[in-house]
Amino acid sequence: MMQLEPNRPLPTQAQLEWADAEFGVLIHYDIHVFKPGFNFRKNRGKPLPASIFNPAALDTDQWLSAARSAGAKYAVLVAKHCSGFSLWPTETHDYSVKSSPWRGGKGDIVCDFVKSCEKFGIRPGLYYSVSCNGLLGVDDPGRVVGGNPAKQKEYNVIVERQLTELWTRYGKLFEIWFDGGAL
Numbered sequence: 001m002m003q004l005e006p007n008r009p010l011p012t013q014a015q016l017e018w019a020d021a022e023f024g025v026l027i028h029y030d031i032h033v034f035k036p037g038f039n040f041r042k043n044r045g046k047p048l049p050a051s052i053f054n055p056a057a058l059d060t061d062q063w064l065s066a067a068r069s070a071g072a073k074y075a076v077l078v079a080k081h082c083s084g085f086s087l088w089p090t091e092t093h094d095y096s097v098k099s100s101p102w103r104g105g106k107g108d109i110v111c112d113f114v115k116s117c118e119k120f121g122i123r124p125g126l127y128y129s130v131s132c133n134g135l136l137g138v139d140d141p142g143r144v145v146g147g148n149p150a151k152q153k154e155y156n157v158i159v160e161r162q163l164t165e166l167w168t169r170y171g172k173l174f175e176i177w178f179d180g181g182a183l
Contacts, residue, residue, distance in 0.1 A: 017174075018174075018175070021073040021074045021123065021174070022073060023070075023071050023072055023073060024067075024072050024073060024074035024075055024076060024123075024125070024175070025067045025070070025072045025074075025075045025076070026075075026076045026078070026127070027063055027075060027076070027077045027078065027113070028078040028081065028127075029055075029077075029078065029087065029109070030078065030081045030082075030083050030085060031047075031048050031050070031052065031053050031083050031085040032048060032083055033055075034048070034052045034053060034054075035048055035052060038083075040082050040083050040084075040132070040134030041134070041139065043134065044134055044137050044139075044145065045134075045135075045137050047083060047084060047085070047095060047134055047135045048083065048085075050085070050094070050095055050096070050097075050099035050100045051099075051100065051101060052100075053085065053097065053100035053101075053102055054100060054101045054102045055102055056102075058102070058109070058112075060109070060112040060113045060115070060116040061116045061119065061120075063075075063113070063116065064113075064116040064117055064119065064120040064122055065120060067120070067122060068120045068121065068122060072122060073122065073123060074122060074123035074124070074125055074174050074175060075113075075117055075122050075123070075124060075125065076124075076125035076126065076127050076175055076177055077109070077110060077113045077124070077125070077126055077127065078126075078127045078128075078129075079110050079126045079127065079128050079166055080128050080129060080133075080162065081127075081129045081132075082129055082131075082132035082133065082134055083133075083134050083135070084133040084134045084135025084136055085135070086162065087108075087109040087110055088108050088109065088110040088111065088165065088166070088169075089105075089106075089107075089108055090161075090162055090165055091161070091165065092158045092161050092162055092165075093135070093158070095135050097109060110126065110166065110169075110170055111169075111170065114170045114171060123174030123175070124170070124171075124173055124174060125173055125174050125175030125176065125177060126166055126170070126173055126175075126176060126177070127177040127178070128162070128163060128166060128176075128177075128178060129178075129179050130142050130159055130178055130179055131179040132179070133155070136151075136154075136155050136158065137151070138155055140179075141179075142155075142159075142179075
């Protein structure tokens, strides 16, 4: 039997659980689904109106049932991507499901997703883009276009507040995923 070196680093319990999960799914659902071809970079500062977000047949149970059937043990929902539109009713601004006609502005896709994960025995995770935000004029790697320090500070505060909302409102998350390359 091979002898391990003293003080050799070993994976944590969380790292072992992640490796044992083997297979997961990523669900990316954003406002531009309702206007294919929309380019947030070309329309920076002129986002799509929240009023177009109205997924009448949205069914997170169907998403997670399909994931479970495929053998997924965890699922990651993109809670906010480059458009800046939030799939939960964020308190930081109005560009979210709360300003859409979907469920009369009372819906919360992140909440529905986490509940569906629990129902189907899948570990929930969330992805949040810090590097781009079309609403707030931010592009890779998380910098306000034009370099205005006051606007950068405002953006950083919004990101911190939104992450606090996501990491504290929805229970234990199996995975937290950010953009690569963001400083």
